[in-house]
Amino acid sequence: MTRGPTLAAHRLPHLPTPLDAFNAAPDDEAGALLLHSLHSLRWSRRISDHRPYPDVESLLAAADEAAYDLSPGDLSEALAGECLPELPEDTYSAAHTALTAAHAAYEAKFGHVFVIHLGDTPPAESLDRVLEGIRSRLTNDPEEERIIASEELRRLARERLQSLLRGAGQYPSAAPPRGATSPNAPAPGK
Template sequence: MEAPVPEPVSVSTRPSAHSSGLAHFNAWHREQAEDALLECCGSTRWAQRVAAHRPYPDLDTLLAASDEAGYDLAPADLAEALAWESAPCLHHDAPRAAHLALRAAHAAYESRFGHVFVISLDGLRPSQHVDQVLAAIRTRLAHDPDEERALTAEEMRRLARGRIIELVTEAGRASGPFPPVAYDPR
């Protein structure tokens, strides 16, 4: 049996929010870009490095630079970034039992590893978040500290990527060369 032939994809010639947002991001003063990037990842060194390599020709290049800077984070840089983070939480309408279970899981994780639990939930429906977070904490509590540090760094890179995409999209919606003011991942 032959594999189905994919449908042709139409490409819009209109500038996307990403391309116009990237143009705004590239035009910001260094300090503005660094401040906005600190909202994506709380490491000063990471934010300075990503901001210093502007202008970026496209979003993929910016995301690759973010990843590269993330791979080069020293333990102190990762600790600084983690200090900016807050644990993933539930919508206030979630059942009380779910809030209590999540709070207990976070406390166990922080007690074991000495920092907040981070996880990228990009691509998951909000209804899946609590189950994903609880399962991940359960699994990750069994890791040794070095294994967990590596996984935490990877999750921070994934979080930064998602936040950069959001930052660039918001910058594309804003008028003027200033960073959006309403974005706060914590």
């Protein structure tokens, strides 16, 4: 009985994936990608230092775990690097005053920008979801709001990281959070 070529003979050559590029990237490039996802130097270092990751799910699990472990200082640093969610352009002209007033009240009470993960929210509903979120979260006490903001940041970081890893391996440059010079600089106090 003659056997044909084995399955291994028909395999395509391994093409590098965005995860392969991330795993092999110099520390500063990997740090830039991570800081684009969440503006925390400690979070970025922790994930970068544990490369290589065998698959995207392992990387996302590590990102989630590191986000759950953010100290109050790390959370403040991450929040300082955030801005209001991106909404459709015509949204701002239609409800600019309501959004500005709601966000100003939120920042005055909590001392940081409002963060929310919009996920699959249709663009036409984004403004309503942001305004509803701000208004409902204004009733929180500061500690409760820090917990919610932390969870929203974790979800945002996960989505951003997934989005960037779906790309062609080109990492956007990301400025380190305010007061930091490099994602690989020694952590304060070390």
